[in-house]
Amino acid sequence: MFDSGSIAVPTLLINETVCRSNIEFMQGKADKSGVQLIPHFKTHQSAVVGSWFRDAGTKAITVSSLSMATFFAGHGWDDITVAFPANIRESDTIKALAASVRLRIFILSAETAAHLANVLTHPVEYYIEIDTGYHRTGVPYDDHMLIGSVIRAASESGMLKFAGFYTHDGNTYDVRGRDAIMNIHRGTREKLEALRAKYAPAHPGLRISMGDTPGCSVAGDFAGLDEIRPGNYVYYDVTQTLIGSCNYDQIGTVLAAPIVARHEERLELVIYGGGVHLSKDSVTINGKTIYGLPVDLLKNGWSAPAEGCYIRKLSQEHGILKVTRAVFDRYKVGDVIGILPVHSCMTMDLMRFNGSIMIVT
Amino acid sequence: MFDSGSIAVPTLLINETVCRSNIEFMQGKADKSGVQLIPHFKTHQSAVVGSWFRDAGTKAITVSSLSMATFFAGHGWDDITVAFPANIRESDTIKALAASVRLRIFILSAETAAHLANVLTHPVEYYIEIDTGYHRTGVPYDDHMLIGSVIRAASESGMLKFAGFYTHDGNTYDVRGRDAIMNIHRGTREKLEALRAKYAPAHPGLRISMGDTPGCSVAGDFAGLDEIRPGNYVYYDVTQTLIGSCNYDQIGTVLAAPIVARHEERLELVIYGGGVHLSKDSVTINGKTIYGLPVDLLKNGWSAPAEGCYIRKLSQEHGILKVTRAVFDRYKVGDVIGILPVHSCMTMDLMRFNGSIMIVT
Numbered sequence: 001m002f003d004s005g006s007i008a009v010p011t012l013l014i015n016e017t018v019c020r021s022n023i024e025f026m027q028g029k030a031d032k033s034g035v036q037l038i039p040h041f042k043t044h045q046s047a048v049v050g051s052w053f054r055d056a057g058t059k060a061i062t063v064s065s066l067s068m069a070t071f072f073a074g075h076g077w078d079d080i081t082v083a084f085p086a087n088i089r090e091s092d093t094i095k096a097l098a099a100s101v102r103l104r105i106f107i108l109s110a111e112t113a114a115h116l117a118n119v120l121t122h123p124v125e126y127y128i129e130i131d132t133g134y135h136r137t138g139v140p141y142d143d144h145m146l147i148g149s150v151i152r153a154a155s156e157s158g159m160l161k162f163a164g165f166y167t168h169d170g171n172t173y174d175v176r177g178r179d180a181i182m183n184i185h186r187g188t189r190e191k192l193e194a195l196r197a198k199y200a201p202a203h204p205g206l207r208i209s210m211g212d213t214p215g216c217s218v219a220g221d222f223a224g225l226d227e228i229r230p231g232n233y234v235y236y237d238v239t240q241t242l243i244g245s246c247n248y249d250q251i252g253t254v255l256a257a258p259i260v261a262r263h264e265e266r267l268e269l270v271i272y273g274g275g276v277h278l279s280k281d282s283v284t285i286n287g288k289t290i291y292g293l294p295v296d297l298l299k300n301g302w303s304a305p306a307e308g309c310y311i312r313k314l315s316q317e318h319g320i321l322k323v324t325r326a327v328f329d330r331y332k333v334g335d336v337i338g339i340l341p342v343h344s345c346m347t348m349d350l351m352r353f354n355g356s357i358m359i360v361t
Numbered sequence: 362m363f364d365s366g367s368i369a370v371p372t373l374l375i376n377e378t379v380c381r382s383n384i385e386f387m388q389g390k391a392d393k394s395g396v397q398l399i400p401h402f403k404t405h406q407s408a409v410v411g412s413w414f415r416d417a418g419t420k421a422i423t424v425s426s427l428s429m430a431t432f433f434a435g436h437g438w439d440d441i442t443v444a445f446p447a448n449i450r451e452s453d454t455i456k457a458l459a460a461s462v463r464l465r466i467f468i469l470s471a472e473t474a475a476h477l478a479n480v481l482t483h484p485v486e487y488y489i490e491i492d493t494g495y496h497r498t499g500v501p502y503d504d505h506m507l508i509g510s511v512i513r514a515a516s517e518s519g520m521l522k523f524a525g526f527y528t529h530d531g532n533t534y535d536v537r538g539r540d541a542i543m544n545i546h547r548g549t550r551e552k553l554e555a556l557r558a559k560y561a562p563a564h565p566g567l568r569i570s571m572g573d574t575p576g577c578s579v580a581g582d583f584a585g586l587d588e589i590r591p592g593n594y595v596y597y598d599v600t601q602t603l604i605g606s607c608n609y610d611q612i613g614t615v616l617a618a619p620i621v622a623r624h625e626e627r628l629e630l631v632i633y634g635g636g637v638h639l640s641k642d643s644v645t646i647n648g649k650t651i652y653g654l655p656v657d658l659l660k661n662g663w664s665a666p667a668e669g670c671y672i673r674k675l676s677q678e679h680g681i682l683k684v685t686r687a688v689f690d691r692y693k694v695g696d697v698i699g700i701l702p703v704h705s706c707m708t709m710d711l712m713r714f715n716g717s718i719m720i721v722t
Contacts, residue, residue, distance in 0.1 A: 008450040009428070042677055064678045067370070084678055085621035087633050088695045089369040108622045111694050136679060137622045137631045170676075260446035261469045261498045270498045272448050276710045280641040315531075316403055316706055317425045317445055318497060333472050334449045345677055349637045353714045 002360040004256065004297050004336040010277045010355035011256045012347065013338070014235075015301055017361050019252040020052050022233050026216065027056045033222035038062050038081060040211065040231025043345045045352060047075040048359065049234065060102075062211070062229045066093045073101050082106070083166070083211065083229065085129065085137055088115045098122035104163055108139055110149040117157030125163040126154060127209060130195065132188045134170040141167075141191045147199075164207035164226065165195045172214035177244045185215035193224050217245035235344035238293055238305075239283050248304050254338040255347065256297060256358075257319060259331055267328050273339060274317040276354045279346035285310065292339040294321055301360070302338045311339060363721040365617065365658050365697040371638040371716035372617045373708065374699070375596075376662055378722050380613040381413050383594050387577065388417045394583035399423050399442060401572065401592025404706045406713060408436040409720065410595065421463075423572070423590045427454045434462050443467070444527070444572065444590065446490065446498055449476045459483035465524055469500055471510040478518030486524040487515060488570060491556065493549045495531040502528075502552045508560075525568035525587065526556045533575035538605045546576035554585050578606040596705035599654055599666075600644050609665050615699040616708065617658060617719075618680060620692055628689050634700060635678040637715045640707035646671065653700040655682055662721070663699045672700060 002013065023039075030037035039053055042064040050061070050072065060079035063069050069080045070093065081104035086094070094116070097103045104125040107113050116124070128150055131138035139146050154160040169188045172181045192208040200206055207226035210216070216230040217240070235253045236246040257273030282289045291314045293305035306327050313320040319339065323331075331337060341347035351357055363374065384400075391398035400414055403425040411422070411433065421440035424430050430441045431454065442465035447455070455477070458464045465486040468474050477485070489511055492499035500507050515521040530549045533542045553569040561567055568587035571577070577591040578601070593601060596613040618634030643650045652675045654666035667688050674681040680700065684692075692698060702708035712718055 008448070008454070009426075065370075084633070085631060087369070087619050087621050089619045089697075093369070109694055112621075115695070135624075135627065136674070136676065136681060137624065140626070258448050258450045260448050260473075263496075263498065265501070266496065270446060272445070275640070275642070275707055279636070280643075280707065281636070282641075313497070315497065316710070320497060333470055334476070336450075346636055346641065349677070349715070350711070354710070 002297065002299055007256045007258065007336045009258070010273045010351070012351040012355065012357045013254050013256050014049065014357065014359045015252050015361070016052070016359050018250065018301070019049065019234050020056070022236065022250060022252055023053055023056045026230065026233055027058070030222060030228060033225075035222040035225050036060070036227045038227055038229045039234070040064070040083065040229050041072060042068060043231040043234055044348055045071070050075060050077070062231065066090050066097065069097055069103070073097060078102060080104070081229070083168070086112050086116060088112055091116065091119050094124065095119065095121055098124045106166060107150055107154065108137065110153040113150050113153035113160065114156065117154055117160055120157060120159035123159050123161060125161045127163050127166040130165045130167045130192065132167045132169065132191045134168065136168065136170055138167060141195060162203050162206060164209060165192055166209040166211065166229070167192060169210055169212045169215055172212050173239070173243060176242065178218045181214045181218050181244060185219055188215070189224055213240060214243050214245045232345060235348070237344035238340050238342045242283055242285070248340070251340055253344050253348070254295060254302050254340055255292070255351070256336050257339055259333055259335050259337060262328070262331070262333060264328065267323055267325060269321040269323055269328065269331055269337070271319040271321055271337060271339070272317060273319040275314040276316055277347070277350055278311070278314060278319065278339065278341055279343060279350055280314060281343035281346050283342050288312070290342070292319070292342055294323065294327070295338040295340055297336060297338045305340060363658065363660055368617045368619065368697045370619070371634045371712070373712040373716065373718045374615050374617050375410065375718065375720045376613050376722070377413070377720050379611065379662070380410065380595050381417070383597065383611060383613055384414055384417045387591065387594055388419070391583060391589060394586075396583040396586050397421070397588045399588055399590045400595070401425070401444065401590050402433060403429060404592040404595055405709055406432070411436060411438070423592065427451050427458065430458055430464070434458060439463060441465070442590070444529070447473050447477060449473055452477065452480050455485065456480065456482055459485045467527060468511055468515065469498065471514040474511050474514035474521065475517065478515055478521055481518060481520035484520050484522060486522045488524050488527040491526045491528045491553065493528045493530065493552045495529065497529065497531055499528060502556065523564050523567060525570060526553055527570040527572065527590070528553060530571055530573045530576055533573050534600070534604060537603065539579045542575045542579050542605060546580055549576070550585055574601060575604050575606045593706060596709070598705035599701050599703045603644055603646070609701070612701055614705050614709070615656060615658075615663050615701055616653070616712070617697050618700055620694055620696050620698060623689070623692070623694060625689065628684055628686060630682040630684055630689065630692055630698070632680040632682055632698060632700070633678060634680040636675040637677055638708070638711055639672070639675060639680065639700065639702055640704060640711055641675060642704035642707050644703050649673070651703070653680070653703055655684065655688070656699040656701055658697060658699045666701060
């Protein structure tokens with residue numbers, strides 16, 4: 001039950017029912033395929049939402065920074081992968097974490113491996129991040145010279161254990177529809193399987209691991225993989241619906257924003273909800289750049305997005321919401337409207353500090 | 362003096378010398394024109410940076426939310442304007458602030474005026490926000506029926522005092538060069554002057570007030586205005602240099618980011634510094650979307666941006682920095698590079714929580 005009467009400032013509503021359903025759906029698919037789901041917690045950065053994963057059986061988690069790792073270690077998580085190129089300037093933090101939890105990191109260069117091999121005092125498992133075509137970062141999947149040099153440099157220390165290969169298949173974010181996502185997903189899986197086949201004889205037990213929400217959402221199974229590490233699926237967002245990862249009713253979070261002005265000549269509502277709440281992430285729909293989609297807030301959740309309405313611009317605190325005549329007439333100054341975020345990870349990161357968070361069921 | 366040896370995570374460097382010079386330059390121009398500078402503190406949201414303004418003579422400040430107003434009231438500021446359409450859902454916060462500081466707010470509708478007139482218990486001054494063509498929000502400058510209805514509704518209470526007209530001349534952000542900025546700036550000033558001439562006889566002492574950094578930076582004087590409220594000029598940023606508001610050596614803040622990977626085949630450096638540090642705000646330079654420009658960090662500041670280099674993409678924590686061969690060869694994994702932000706207000710908002718802040722001189 002949700003009563004908008006208590007909303008005074010931009011407030012991120014988190015729908016526990018929807019989120020738990022998203023968590024259980026992915027866990028069920030992973031269990032059926034016999035792969036370990038190691039969910040990415042960068043999406044929510046929340047001890048409470050983390051506890052919903054624990055309820056669903058999650059034992060190990062993924063994060064994108066050592067500060068998040070430290071935060072979740074403080075909330076009882078003891079098997080944490082930092083899915084970001086190891087930063088040798090944070091060696092002290094790596095050492096401190098490794099002393100208290102099972103820590104897994106990513107290493108992409110022989111220099112980093114050599115540095116860590118030299119300073120670590122507790123065991124750390126490492127994955128070599130692989131670039132299968134997204135070109136954000138990672139070792140090219142066919143660069144065996146570089147892979148070999150990382151493994152050799154790491155093996156100089158008894159503290160670094162080779163855990164396997166990981167890739168973030170970000171190319172799935174650039175396509176639309178299940179078939180296109182699966183084409184990319186299958187190609188990436190095959191490259192990882194080939195790497196495992198090549199390196200497993202010398203490194204028994206090494207694992208292959210993938211991370212993107214679109215691929216993990218639409219794949220029927222995860223046969224052949226050892227681990228999956230999606231994160232966004234707990235909330236989903238407008239971007240994921242456009243890609244084809246989910247439907248609108250699977251989106252687990254919405255920004256409740258007070259309406260502070262109406263401009264009838266432009267059919268625009270001005271909301272208290274700007275770039276410091278939603279983030280400046282945008283998507284293109286029908287040739288228009290949009291920063292969020294409005295929904296009506298209901299007692300037990302929220303409606304589907306209103307057809308033909310969208311956030312057209314964000315300032316620091318203002319959101320400019322383009323609406324139809326019908327929506328314009330329905331809302332007055334002082335009402336609260338919901339905004340589905342374009343990118344829930346970024347919105348959540350901001351809303352931890354700028355505004356309020358409310359869990360609804 | 363600055364030693365990059367202490368940088369482990371993304372760290373926002375604030376150059377006190379440059380910022381104080383920016384603060385004093387604008388104060389000097391305002392003093393010469395006999396207008397009151399009421400700087401916008403949303404850019405820095407910092408008690409320390411605020412104290413530099415106090416040193417330069419600032420007595421009254423502008424903010425963009427009641428929570429910022431509450432923050433700065435707690436740091437001894439007692440004349441605060443909230444430059445955002447008054448949100449009637451926050452009436453209790455407005456009342457609490459009005460009880461302790463000189464509070465000025467923006468009212469854009471008769472409904473909001475009537476609501477506040479009904480609930481206020483301490484005096485509040487209000488400006489009518491005017492839309493002179495930017496179309497973000499505000500009463501159209503020629504809509505005298507609406508202006509009249511706001512004034513009438515507000516006058517039902519002895520607590521609301523009509524202070525004048527304000528406009529944010531955001532159109533100056535869409536042009537390039539001094540002449541284009543000044544064309545817009547002059548047109549807006551004339552519209553405000555006409556409003557003052559029309560309403561001053563019935564409301565003696567009402568003031569006209571403008572807010573944008575581009576216009577206030579390039580205008581030689583502020584003759585005719587009563588107040589200016591720019592904010593970004595304390596730091597400036599890449600966007601302001603492109604508009605023509607400043608030179609690169611006037612930029613007062615830079616993100617110091619550790620390099621965590623190098624990709625020679627693409628001449629790209631991967632930095633620990635992503636959308637949760639810089640924000641996803643972007644600008645277009647030579648047809649390319651960019652999210653920041655790299656500089657070398659020096660003992661007493663930083664260099665000019667490296668020609669032909671730019672952040673091409675941001676993930677949550679990753680920044681992908683496209684560089685020239687020369688820059689690529691100069692940096693190794695574990696080094697720290699500086700990134701000039703596209704939009705310093707958004708970067709500052711994020712860096713209050715995600716990473717560190719360091720003041721350098």
